[in-house]
Amino acid sequence: xxxxxxxxxxxxxxxxxxxxxxxxQTIRAELRQTRRFRTDVQVAVCTLARVRETPLWxxxxxxxxxxGLGVEGFVVVRRGNDLVVAAEGGHGLLYGYxxxxxxxxxxxxxxxxxEQPAVPIRMLDHWDEVSGTVRRGYSGASIFFRDGQxxxxxxxxxxxxxxxxxxxxxAVALPTAELPDVARLAGVFREYGIAVSLAVDxxxxxxxxxxxxxxxATLARVYEVVPDLGGLxxxxxxxxxxxxxLGRAVAPYGGTVFWRVSGAEQWLDGLDWRDRxxxxxxxxxxxxxxxxxxxxxxxVLQVPHGPSEFQVREPVAPLLGELQETVFGLELQVTQExxxxxxxxxxxxxxxxxxxxxxxxxxxxxxxxDRIGAVVAVSNVGDDPNWTGHKLAQSNLYAVGRLAWDPAAxxxxxxxxxxxxxxxxxxxxxxxLVTIMSGSWRTYEQYTAPLGVGYMVxxxxxxxxxxxxxxxxxxGSHHFADxxxxxxxxxxxxxxxxxxxxxxxxxxxxxxxxxxxxxxxxFFHHVPYDHRLHSGTTVLQHIYDTHFQGYAEVEAMxxxxxxxxxxxxxxxxxxxxDRFEAQLANAREWRDQVNTFxxxxxxxxxxxxxxxxx
Numbered sequence: 001x002x003x004x005x006x007x008x009x010x011x012x013x014x015x016x017x018x019x020x021x022x023x024x025q026t027i028r029a030e031l032r033q034t035r036r037f038r039t040d041v042q043v044a045v046c047t048l049a050r051v052r053e054t055p056l057w058x059x060x061x062x063x064x065x066x067x068g069l070g071v072e073g074f075v076v077v078r079r080g081n082d083l084v085v086a087a088e089g090g091h092g093l094l095y096g097y098x099x100x101x102x103x104x105x106x107x108x109x110x111x112x113x114x115e116q117p118a119v120p121i122r123m124l125d126h127w128d129e130v131s132g133t134v135r136r137g138y139s140g141a142s143i144f145f146r147d148g149q150x151x152x153x154x155x156x157x158x159x160x161x162x163x164x165x166x167x168x169x170x171a172v173a174l175p176t177a178e179l180p181d182v183a184r185l186a187g188v189f190r191e192y193g194i195a196v197s198l199a200v201d202x203x204x205x206x207x208x209x210x211x212x213x214x215x216x217a218t219l220a221r222v223y224e225v226v227p228d229l230g231g232l233x234x235x236x237x238x239x240x241x242x243x244x245x246l247g248r249a250v251a252p253y254g255g256t257v258f259w260r261v262s263g264a265e266q267w268l269d270g271l272d273w274r275d276r277x278x279x280x281x282x283x284x285x286x287x288x289x290x291x292x293x294x295x296x297x298x299x300v301l302q303v304p305h306g307p308s309e310f311q312v313r314e315p316v317a318p319l320l321g322e323l324q325e326t327v328f329g330l331e332l333q334v335t336q337e338x339x340x341x342x343x344x345x346x347x348x349x350x351x352x353x354x355x356x357x358x359x360x361x362x363x364x365x366x367x368x369x370d371r372i373g374a375v376v377a378v379s380n381v382g383d384d385p386n387w388t389g390h391k392l393a394q395s396n397l398y399a400v401g402r403l404a405w406d407p408a409a410x411x412x413x414x415x416x417x418x419x420x421x422x423x424x425x426x427x428x429x430x431x432x433l434v435t436i437m438s439g440s441w442r443t444y445e446q447y448t449a450p451l452g453v454g455y456m457v458x459x460x461x462x463x464x465x466x467x468x469x470x471x472x473x474x475x476g477s478h479h480f481a482d483x484x485x486x487x488x489x490x491x492x493x494x495x496x497x498x499x500x501x502x503x504x505x506x507x508x509x510x511x512x513x514x515x516x517x518x519x520x521x522x523f524f525h526h527v528p529y530d531h532r533l534h535s536g537t538t539v540l541q542h543i544y545d546t547h548f549q550g551y552a553e554v555e556a557m558x559x560x561x562x563x564x565x566x567x568x569x570x571x572x573x574x575x576x577x578d579r580f581e582a583q584l585a586n587a588r589e590w591r592d593q594v595n596t597f598x599x600x601x602x603x604x605x606x607x608x609x610x611x612x613x614x
Contacts, residue, residue, distance in 0.1 A: 231250050391572050454478055
């Protein structure tokens with residue numbers, strides 16, 4: 001049986017559909033499998049062309065914005081016992097239907113709602129291999145591939161497409177496979193208005209005409225089989241000029257090329273850890289700012305949200321504020337590579353909202369969300385029975401879709417939405433579960449790497465502590481801890497100059513140790529252990545305090561869970577209980593290893609006399 005995730009508990013009354021086309025048929029199929037209940041409310045889903053077949057046509061037409069609803073927008077109007085969902089066409093109707101499913105039992109009184117996505121492209125990347133493995137996957141094997149080919153039964157893929165459409169995802173990137181297999185997968189996602197792009201690596205010489213001819217011919221064959229292919233996602237590319245070559249190849253078919261900016265790290269292998277000015281964080285800006293404005297119109301630069309790529313705390317990448325003439329998207333990581341790997345509870349919605357709402361100018365109120373043309377996130381699903389390994393990690397998949405649609409959404413409200421739709425439980429239990437989950441990202445931050453320092457994880461696995469695991473790597477050092485202090489000097493004055501990649505006043509904010517935000521201090525500055533934070537405590541005491549506190553918070557989360565665990569189904573209860581036990585063990589290792597490391601270096605004891613293993 002396939003876990004229905006957040007589509008399992010919701011109900012609707014009878015709904016009439018005044019629309020035609022493939023997506024209207026999808027809505028009718030959805031209605032046939034939706035749980036029903038009796039109500040006096042008469043519900044209609046219709047295109048604007050047929051809205052006059054409903055009793056609220058005047059109210060609906062009055063609600064449509066002057067500029068229209070666009071392809072994906074919709075309007076919901078209720079007056080008394082009549083309720084109408086209307087849109088220009090199938091995509092908007094499908095999103096309107098899922099809006100109705102999400103909120104109907106909470107709706108009351110007369111209202112008018114107009115919804116349009118803030119970001120046009122909302123895509124999930126899948127690092128699946130055709131062998132069936134998943135790179136940086138923590139939820140089992142691929143749901144798409146097994147033994148070099150697409151799985152025979154696509155029922156689970158169709159269920160996944162339903163989940164994605166319900167949260168507003170409109171694109172996925174999948175590994176390249178045989179054309180008939182690509183066509184089968186694209187056909188399933190097409191039923192839910194989701195475009196498929198193909199993930200490739202580009203290692204050719206983009207200036208070689210033979211390379212251009214090969215890609216043009218190859219893509220012509222692909223588009224002949226899948227005419228609505230979204231385009232290409234370049235996972236790794238050594239030469240950014242390849243983006244333009246590929247852009248020209250897919251342009252005749254309306255395709256888009258997503259070029260992952262993290263490909264810049266390929267030319268950084270070989271950084272000398274001895275060089276205090278060698279800085280991997282500079283890479284994306286240094287490579288791509290000189291290329292700004294030189295890309296084809298259908299090329300989207302896919303920029304990781306931070307310069308260190310998905311650490312539990314890092315500043316927003318300066319490239320997101322400084323690109324001016326190139327279309328770019330924000331890349332997030334739903335799969336929890338550096339945030340607990342779906343063994344530790346870590347709800348990332350609050351951080352994602354911080355990133356989306358970050359003012360890239362430091363004062364002109366131009367946020368990341370205002371500037372991007374896409375939100376692209378690395379998916380966290382696999383063939384685990386509950387999709388995500390940790391049942392509660394489903395919340396991250398839910399939140400990334402909802403925030404891509406509405407970057408201003410409240411992450412705690414999204415948790416309430418997700419929990420109410422996922423579990424059959426009373427309001428008090430839901431409130432307890434949300435309390436456990438809502439602060440889990442900050443808890444994870446507390447017991448892992450302090451003050452933005454990053455990369456204290458075990459090499460290769462990236463789970464669990466290894467304070468010096470990456471410190472002498474070919475990607476440069478990450479904390480420079482010695483007997484006197486800790487942190488990376490990224491200032492213009494004495495360090496790598498990374499702070500100079502930000503515009504003013506952000507550059508000065510980060511450059512000055514007295515104004516740099518505490519949570520990013522060690523990312524930007526090397527400071528003595530007795531340096532006092534804005535909170536008044538010293539850096540070293542903060543490290544001790546937060547690691548003890550983080551462990552205590554995991555204990556408290558686990559204890560709160562035990563109080564409500566019996567109210568959940570046995571398989572859910574066992575899954576979450578087991579994960580909390582693993583998280584508590586992990587938090588203990590982080591606390592003890594990090595605190596011991598810094599005590600041995602500094603010789604300064606904990607001011608509160610707590611146990612540090614010497």
